[in-house]
Amino acid sequence: MDLLSNKWIVNLLVSWFFIGVGCNSVEKKIYVHLNYTVPCVRLLNATHQIGCQSSLSGNVGVLHVLESEENVDWVLGTGANPPYLVILESALFTRSIMMKLKNGSGRVAGVAVIMPNTNPLEGFSPHTSCPNENTGVYSETYDPSLAHCNVTVWNPFGNGLSYEEFDFPIFSMKDDDDTRVIRQCYMDHNRGVNGSVPQYPLCAMQLYSHMSAVTDTATCMRRNDLNLSLSPEMICDPLGDYNVWASTKPLNTTAKGHKTGESVVVAAARLDSRSFFFDVAPGAESGVSGFISLLAAASALKTVIQEAPPSRTIFYTFFQGETFDYIGSSRMVYDMENKQFAVDLDNVHSVLEIGQVGLRADSKLWLHSDPVSRKNDSVNDQVKTLITNLRSAAVNLSVSVDEPNVSQPLPPSSFQRFLRARPIPGLVLEDHESSFTNRFYESMYDTADHLNMSYPANLTQEEQLEFVTEIAKALTEVATLVARALYIQAGGAEAQLRNINADP
Amino acid sequence: MNLERVPNEEKLGLCRKYYLAGFAFLPFLWLVNVVWFFKEAFLKPVYTEQLQIQTYVKRSGLGLLFWVTVLTTWITIFQHYRAEWGEVGDYLSFTIPLGIP
Numbered sequence A: 001m002d003l004l005s006n007k008w009i010v011n012l013l014v015s016w017f018f019i020g021v022g023c024n025s026v027e028k029k030i031y032v033h034l035n036y037t038v039p040c041v042r043l044l045n046a047t048h049q050i051g052c053q054s055s056l057s058g059n060v061g062v063l064h065v066l067e068s069e070e071n072v073d074w075v076l077g078t079g080a081n082p083p084y085l086v087i088l089e090s091a092l093f094t095r096s097i098m099m100k101l102k103n104g105s106g107r108v109a110g111v112a113v114i115m116p117n118t119n120p121l122e123g124f125s126p127h128t129s130c131p132n133e134n135t136g137v138y139s140e141t142y143d144p145s146l147a148h149c150n151v152t153v154w155n156p157f158g159n160g161l162s163y164e165e166f167d168f169p170i171f172s173m174k175d176d177d178d179t180r181v182i183r184q185c186y187m188d189h190n191r192g193v194n195g196s197v198p199q200y201p202l203c204a205m206q207l208y209s210h211m212s213a214v215t216d217t218a219t220c221m222r223r224n225d226l227n228l229s230l231s232p233e234m235i236c237d238p239l240g241d242y243n244v245w246a247s248t249k250p251l252n253t254t255a256k257g258h259k260t261g262e263s264v265v266v267a268a269a270r271l272d273s274r275s276f277f278f279d280v281a282p283g284a285e286s287g288v289s290g291f292i293s294l295l296a297a298a299s300a301l302k303t304v305i306q307e308a309p310p311s312r313t314i315f316y317t318f319f320q321g322e323t324f325d326y327i328g329s330s331r332m333v334y335d336m337e338n339k340q341f342a343v344d345l346d347n348v349h350s351v352l353e354i355g356q357v358g359l360r361a362d363s364k365l366w367l368h369s370d371p372v373s374r375k376n377d378s379v380n381d382q383v384k385t386l387i388t389n390l391r392s393a394a395v396n397l398s399v400s401v402d403e404p405n406v407s408q409p410l411p412p413s414s415f416q417r418f419l420r421a422r423p424i425p426g427l428v429l430e431d432h433e434s435s436f437t438n439r440f441y442e443s444m445y446d447t448a449d450h451l452n453m454s455y456p457a458n459l460t461q462e463e464q465l466e467f468v469t470e471i472a473k474a475l476t477e478v479a480t481l482v483a484r485a486l487y488i489q490a491g492g493a494e495a496q497l498r499n500i501n502a503d504p
Numbered sequence B: 001m002n003l004e005r006v007p008n009e010e011k012l013g014l015c016r017k018y019y020l021a022g023f024a025f026l027p028f029l030w031l032v033n034v035v036w037f038f039k040e041a042f043l044k045p046v047y048t049e050q051l052q053i054q055t056y057v058k059r060s061g062l063g064l065l066f067w068v069t070v071l072t073t074w075i076t077i078f079q080h081y082r083a084e085w086g087e088v089g090d091y092l093s094f095t096i097p098l099g100i101p
Helices: A002-021 A026-029 A074-077 A093-104 A177-190 A216-225 A283-308 A327-337 A375-392 A413-422 A462-466 A471-491 A494-500 B008-021 B029-044 B052-080 B087-092
Strands: A037-039 A060-067 A084-089 A108-114 A170-174 A206-207 A246-249 A264-270 A314-319 A348-354 A366-369 A400-402 A424-431
Touching: A060 A108, A060 A177, A060 A471, A074 A093, A084 A177, A084 A206, A093 A108, A093 A264, A093 A327, A108 A206, A206 A494, A216 B087, A264 A283, A283 A314, A283 A348, A283 A471, A314 A327, A327 A413, A348 A375, A348 A471, A375 A400, A375 A424, A375 A471, A494 B087, B008 B052, B029 B052, B052 B087
Parallel strands: A060 A084, A084 A108, A108 A170, A264 A314, A264 A348, A348 A424, A366 A400
Antiparallel strands: A037 A170, A060 A206, A246 A314, A366 A424
């Protein structure tokens, strides 16, 4: 009896012990998890790797909020507690500071950039200053004087950060409460007051973005296929997607190769964009403005083409992957050359490409053409016809078109890949005469705010969809112009032009 | 295994078996031979079979040394140069580390 009751008492006590203690996660007391962070990832091409890499268990570093460029010396030299994890305000996210940190040789564990809520005043573009210079048409063989942006530097704000290789992780954080906590922690613990060395305990941060891909594309794809052992896993993913194309006349797409008697006007635009960080690709001015205008133009031409079809077919093509050395357009040209596409290059009569058209200064649009192919008279005549068509299309609109005064090469555009195959007459429609007017080309700041797309304060989501903003009106004008020009270029009658109007 | 109660001819037989088996690319058997029979061969008072055992142990030792040098050299070269060998290095590998060349 005694033994049994003893056992019961012990059991009761033990169960009370477990209930009373509860569950306290030590991790929650040490770590604060951050939401809304975006890493920079590693990208490979045929010969190099770019982007950032962290160690297998994440990079841990002592927090340091960088105050100015001179403060970098603390991180690189004088600071007593390396490795440091540097927090940068967006104004300090410049090439000079990043290159100094890159050469930090182990003292820099990572970088976190605080994304501001409004765009910075000066331009910022992590892309190179001469985008896609090695994969366009301007090379030493085509015309050495025009190669490598010798005549016009298209992206003067470009600092090339996206194409550098960093061996520490770089993240972007939203400027919210967590960021405030981080700054406060730095002020309280990590900052040396009056030149004194900060002592432990110190605030620290851990960034984890381990990348499996390494060396270059060939190696990585080979290892992908090879992985014979215990855990087959993907080491890298190819960059790829689909181009979208449509034609005004029904075409037999199963019959590939040349179609006799077909003459096609290609209307091209690009779909994609990028920024320094992964999956952040607003591209409002660099990509969206162009393809929205082309979509609106296609919609505008719908009824007229059915009632009074022009003699040539219009091909609306939307290329994907143009940021990364013209993935989409090079594939289409390749397919056309190898008779794997519904039409081939002999069928292409001319090309009109819509580039960046969102930021028009004094309502002018510029028509860029390729001076080298225009040395050939027949091509030159065709291009001149195209320009006249565009001018006549612009007659009753508030947009005006013009050719740039200087003889300069084409800006980076999908049309360059067509020219690489053969000299086709064509034009690229842009809103800049020489360098880009886009100060945030291929960066995270190229957002709707950059195009001044703002809605009045008290609209619901549905009302916002119906509301016509200024930029929408501007792009409508562009779309009408493009639609009318395409119609004339395709051989339609001038009289019909009045009926072609894009709907805002 | 305790060799104290084993008769000498059996000891010789064991040593011989391990020595011969080691030629089948099994250097570990030679290592076992050396370690196991070292006391018997060199530290015990003389008996008839001891000379034979001594030869076997010495030869196993030599073979072991040979294998150790070959393997160490190959492992050092492979670990150092695998990244540079590109395709050949990948085909020779069983697992390839992620994220570093």
